Amino acid sequence: MIESSYHPGKTFVHTFDPRAKLFLLIVYTTAMFLPFQIEILAVYAAVMIILAFPAAGIRDAFSPLKVLLPLIILIIILTPPFFREGEVLITYNTWIILTDSGLIRTCVLLSRFIGITYVFFVFFRATPLNQVVLTLRWYGLPIKAALIISMTFRFIPNVTSTYHRVSDAHKLRGSFQSGMWGWSRLKGLVPVLTSVLIQTVKSIPVMSMSLEHRGFGRTIRRTSYQRLRGGRKLFTHLTFSIIIALMLIAPIFLVR
Amino acid sequence: MNTSVTLKNLYFSFPIYDQSAKRVLFENTSAVFQHGMVHAVYGRPEAGKTTLGRIMAGLVPAFTGGTISGSVLLGKEDVLKTKGYDLLEHIGMVFQDPDEQILMPFVEDEIVFPLESLGMNRPKIHERLEEELAFWDLEELRSVNPGNLSGGEKKRVLLAVLCAINPSVWVLDETFEELDEQWRETLIQRAVASGKTIIILASKHIELFDIYVATWSVITENQIFQGSKDHVLQLLGDNWEYKKLHPSMPYISHSVYNTMELPVLSVRNLSYTYPEGNSDFTLFVDKLDLYSGKITAFYGPNGSGKSTLSKLLCGLLTPNHGEIFFPGNGEKKKHAAAGALQKTTGYLFQNPDYQIFLPSVKEELMYSLVQAGIDKDDAYRQAITCGELFGLKNPEEIPSIMSYGARKRLQAAVCYLLDRSCYIFDEADSGILLSEYIRIIDLFVKREASLILITHDLRLAEKLADTIIVFQDGRAQEGFL
Amino acid sequence: MKQRSRLGSGIAVSPAYRIVSISILTAVTAVFTLLIRIPIAPTRGYINLGDVAIYFTAFTFGPVTAVITAGLGTAIADLLSGYAQWAPISLFIHGLQGFFAGLIVRRSLLIMQERLEKNETETPSIPSTPSPNRYRLSFPVILLAGLVGLIIMTGFYFLAGAALVGFGAAAVEIPGNIIQCVVGTIGGFLLTKTVIKAYPPVRDMFL
DSSP states (O other), X not given: OOGGGOOOOOSHXXXXXXXXXXXXXXXXXXXXXXXXXXXXXXXXXXXXXXXXXXXXXXXXXXXXXXXXXXXXXXXXXXXXXXXXXXXXXXXXXXXXXXXXXXXXXXXXXXXXXXXXXXXXXXXXXHSOHHHHHHHHXXXXXXXXXXXXXXXXXXHHHHHHHXXXXXXXXXXXXXXXXXXOOHHHHHHHHHHHHHHHHHHHHHHHHXXXXXXXXXXXXXXXXXXXXXXXXXXHHHHHHHHHHHHHHHHHHTHHHHHO | OOOOEEEEEEEEEXXXXXXXXXXXXXXXEEEEEOTTSEEEEEEOTTSSHHHHHHHHTTOTTTTTOOEEEEEEEETTEEGGGSOGGGGTTTEEEXXXXXXXXXXXXXXXXXXXXXXXXXXXXXXXXXXXXXXXXXXTTOGGGTTSOGGGSOHHHHHHHHHHHHHHHOOSEEEEESTTTSSOHHHHHHHHHHHHHHTSEEEEEESSOOGGGGGGEEEEEEEETTEEEEEOHHHHHHHHOGGGSGGGXXXXXXXXXXXXXXXXXXXXXXXXXXXXXOSSSOTTOEEEEEEEEEOTTOEEEEEOOTTSSHHHHHHHHHTSSOOSEEEEEOGGGTOOSOOOOHHHHHTTEXXXXXSGGGGOOSSSHHHHHHHHHHHTTOOHHHHHXXXXXXXXXXXXXXXXXXXXXXXXXXXXXXXXXXXHHHOOSEXXXXXXXXXXXXXXXXXXXXXXXXXXXXXXXXXXXXXXXHHHOSEEEEEETTEEEESOO | OTTGGGSSOTGGGSHHHHHHHHXXXXXXXXXXXXXXXXXXXXXXXXXXXXXXXXXXXXXXXXXXXHXXXXXXXXXXXXXXXXXXXXXXXXXXXXXXXXXXXXXXXXXXXXXXXXXXXXXXXXXOOSOOOOOOOOOOOOHHHHHHHXXXXXXXXXXXXXXXXXXXHOHHHHHXXXXXXXXXXXXXXXXXXXXXXXXHHHOGGGGXXXX
């Protein structure tokens, strides 16, 4: 489960410093909300889709589109009716279906949505989660928060297997029926979820013992062993990312 | 520095909630564990070994609640007045269940974490990390999620953590249980060579460390008794010894079943492969017949297919080929529906807590009866009778906070009331007295149910079962390979 | 600060306990969000039981725990299920939702406690037994907590959706979000009741 969002690789997208990557992710997302011309937004989105190939491999690169297809269709159907001004492009009897402003707006939304989806996709496919946490630490995330994230990823597989085993146990004692829908399904789940919650809540004191037993809470300052490498590589990559960031924002000055 | 552990007039009882009975664990007990020696502390399941270890580590009652008095001295320091985190370099414990102790999503981080707490600098951490990874043969697993490791590997990770911290007192809670022979040897050698105070908590006697042990203790009747080896093992209990098991126990009669009858459940030419993940594993079973009143043991290492076959028999999985069917119903070789199998086969999971969700023993027992349409008064009477049969005397008690043994018995009682014709006991002997385990099995055999015992323990399988099915790499065969 | 000391027992305030309970409940929230899905709302693709976990946490562990578990749990679930772009939005919106639901329950528990203490001082007839059993949820409180959560969640998701995918598509997901939140409130309340009955130590975990 932890590995499911990371795609191992040695491409430039993978080896680019994660701190620079996170910085670019934020700049890119912001840029997609700036009032750029549609052509520029479309190019940005296309670039991100291209980057998905080295980041995730050919087979996986289109998976976000597949997941988002219903929403993309919704945007295409539901955006144009809100725009009635401008040159009319398509009509049905007397009904205006598409105007040029509606078309542009739809394309802007599509590019923005696809671009942002892909920038997150590329980032998490090409950056292992422990590096993400270290990056956030570097940007000032408190150590306790980083610890919570790490431990959550440690517990997710446990809670998942508890859920599966509990529902098996309840199936066999007749207190859980699967395959129902709606309200009865939720009611049928109550015994299972109750057992799951008791099991997990019960484990809190024991795991707290373990954490305290590993010296968490001492007044002495913790050292940190795992660190992202600094030095010249970091400097070049950060410089490089600032240049890219400026280039991403630059069109705003060209338009006005 | 002298780091012997001294208990003086120790008293401890668990906290009380609503209907729960008062459980006293230690009462006015004293003991000394001398510095730099190996100490073996025995106790039957639930005698209080784990709690004793956690009291020494300053974790109980801080995180469990409960009442404590007396003193626990580590050298000259009273741990009852100290926080657990400040004892990091003084006492280290390896918990019995590794899943309750591992905190980090990577093996490497698990070892590094306590060293960071000590404020160690990076080169020193690096040195210790590499040293212990090499010693415990974990180098290839360093960036693996500990959740994906086997029981023995998890234990090695925790031992690597312990050795990296290298505290003055080592508490090993049933640590030898899941390790294989080679690593048991390695561990005891390392522990002895360390010159630290070693406290081994165990419920079974393992001859391996006999020659190193300086003092023998047993926890029994709220007291810690220290004495000679023979005396201690005698107090640990006769019925714990396998050799004395057979003749003296109220034992299961092996003549209940009759091969002239049709089997309850039959398996023919079965194969199963998991849809995703470990695709190289396939289970094959040519032929298996389960008769009522017969005890069948499933024996084999982890991952050999024991639980996969069990899940197939319960209808929790559906086979790719072959069939599981009921010959008794006159049905011929057609795979039974999952729903029908789920109503034929009962499953006692190793963990008794998976099915507990109601606020009293009574309600847990009545649940399935009421679901089956039996009226409340009748269900109540049946529940009370069944509860007494399984030694659950207080029907108002809250299941989730009963003792482990009582929860195991409740689980068995709930399954008993389901009245299935076939039952699977998954490692049901862990954590309870052997005599209690045998009593439970006996109750089910008297009901003429067909029993399957899943076990790692060949000696136990030989003693209890009529037939042993041996599992090896997904092949299941009667007798031995 | 004086108020805080009256809720939550000794264990509940130790730092290790705080961190572990947050981590475990975050994992629970993430698993509930990922595990059970009914495909309805197109923007997020499904109705999930994440809100059940959020309200359960808010009702039993209080606002301080719920603000993190709700936000982080749903964000991690988004991340793992391929909706990474929603993660920062979920972090913020569900965090607020959990926080306010917990805060409302906390207020009501404190008021109830004050009343109880007043009664005790007025009628000192029986030597007061230390009763930890002061945890009680009343129906109006649950309703209020659910309603506030509902407004926060649907409102902010609509705004975020409007910016990202346009008003039209964002409006489509409103009914789904409302159902999810209502199911979450009812489910969370039901589970709080059953869990506290079956495992009473939960009562002492509210902060």
